[in-house]
Amino acid sequence: MFHKNHVTVGMVFFFLLIVLSGCVHRPYVTASYSRWGNEMVLEQGGEEPLILRTLPSQSNQASACVLLVHGMNEHIGRYGEVARYFSQRYFVAGFDHYAHGLSNPVLRRADRALAEGADRADVSDAFLAQSALYDLEPLRQTLGLALQAFMAQCDAQDHSRRPVFIVAHSLGGLVTASYLLRHQNESDLRERLRGVVFLAPAFAVSEPPGWRGWVANPLIKLSFYAETHFLHPQNEPLPLLLFNQLLSLVTVPVLDGLFEAFSWPGLRNFASPTSPVWVTDYLTDSEEEKARLRADGWIVRRSLLRYVKGIEAEVVHFRRHMADFSIPYYLIYSEMDPITPAWGDEDFARVTLQHNPANEVLKLPGLPYHQHIFMQEPARTELLQKIEKWLDRRLQMPN
Template structure:
């Protein structure tokens, strides 16, 4: 029964699997700094080659602070050139592609090199296979750690002083950032330089499929998340409820974990790995031109291995168990009707952490369903950028007052 239901769900959720090509070099911005040197990474390695791109204020003006951009799932930092330009008026802005994404993906990296050498369009349909190493987000956290260290190094060299360092992170990038901070903040010199984070549509909840597709998919998504949440982890529930939750979890988690793992095996995964369905783009932005770019952008990975998807679900579960300990100041923006990262994840995080720092703040976009806040139409896009800029300025002012 589980297998039949899972196959039906995959059929409903998956878009058409079509060949994917890139015909123009990767969109670069700023100056590129290679990040070399890998620490021990265990079974899951970080990216062998990592590029940090940096954009500084013009005319040699010293920055008031430094800012690291962290992109979302299956996208890439090259899309954020306009965002980098906006913040580079006052900040040194850095960005990178984390593991299996953008130029940290071997298939996309090779395609970029061939295009730069004058080759015709390149087939990048198998770029998603770089996700084979991802059964959790540890490789992404390792890349983030390397990017933070390099950002701090370049930031300190700007005018020979230690400027505040901020992170602006979107969606999965926000989950990577906060889970990294929970592990490293207070125990790592580079991580301790982070003065605040901006979280945009953070991936703190599993997706909820909209429309008729959700009638089939959402019960299984909710069952899987409920089972993972309770699996060998009792909550403060009455004994009969506790026993029921543990029974459901013990029956469900091994079956679903095993099914998603088998469907990610060589041979099977080429047929079983779903492509992003068409409805996703409609919930990313309200901009018709941006939707057209998203649909034609070959640098965006269109498929996600089920092992990777299940690993993200487990990361969300683990994060939620400890999120009340998150102590970095933050500014969080979320859309109330966003099905990609539903609002309940952000609301639970806010309820658990808002009191942890006086500078914590959030903005709930009550009438909006769109996920990529930095790619919306005007005037909302500019207003959100201004709001972020104002929060960063308040944080810098607070830090200066603390030093006096």
């Protein structure tokens, strides 16, 4: 047993050093946070205040209200152009997740320093705000607070209860889906929410490409497989059941312990991985957008391993219950996306597509890109138009 654990520790340590880690540097921000719309400050009782960004519709009367939900380690400031597109017809809002953007205390202080005249601000410790993220519960709570305030602002536009939609990307899609699974039967939410647009939602674990994948993917798959079976029989034959439980009982506690230990003070500055270089190449086909991504200091570039392991556990938990998801949706994903692979989307669609006639799936064949609404033209606008048409169809259908 000691030898097996020793080998496992060695594999994980090698994985961390070679695959996940990057050059440790001290990032700075020199440009102000990308603001759009009006700011509404929501107090959270001791936490960093939550800022809801709202953009009134450019039309005389908005037919619906759209809430934008961003992905892991980015921020809602990036979505200004997307917000302005939808605001041509809808009331639009967005917010920064817990520990992201201006909901991150380090980034908020940096924004304040720049506003007070500083040339630059050090944001290298921004990832430490993730220390409370053993799971996605803080992000779900932030989403719940933002959603309630958003619906109230939606009503205030012309004193009517207009339909509400959510457009959620990547990890924001997992946060949204898991939140709605808990609350989808609440009468007020059921009445107001007409649908969700999932953009490459995190319903699967990443599969790094190239040589990194040769090293990382076996361990990632082992960890995910063990987490999936951990204390959770899958109706397999008894010999396979015993093997899976033994494997998971050995693997999951070891990896959980290692990832937790590497998230402690003293170790986390060394062990917390930086965002791999390859990620940017698979986000978009737009060289202009890639340059903006590389220069955007408001993106959190490192992730505590506790947070990474918690996301994996959240993906596993969601997949166990995703067949119960009943909110109408439009699912958009790329066939070759290595960041949130297509098999997660396909599994979700297979068990939920028949739940509602409004459900639709758009698979982008041959594409490896993860951030569809940041792709180069004309693909970007064509996709936004497809989303808009789906929203219109939902508005014409009974709820």
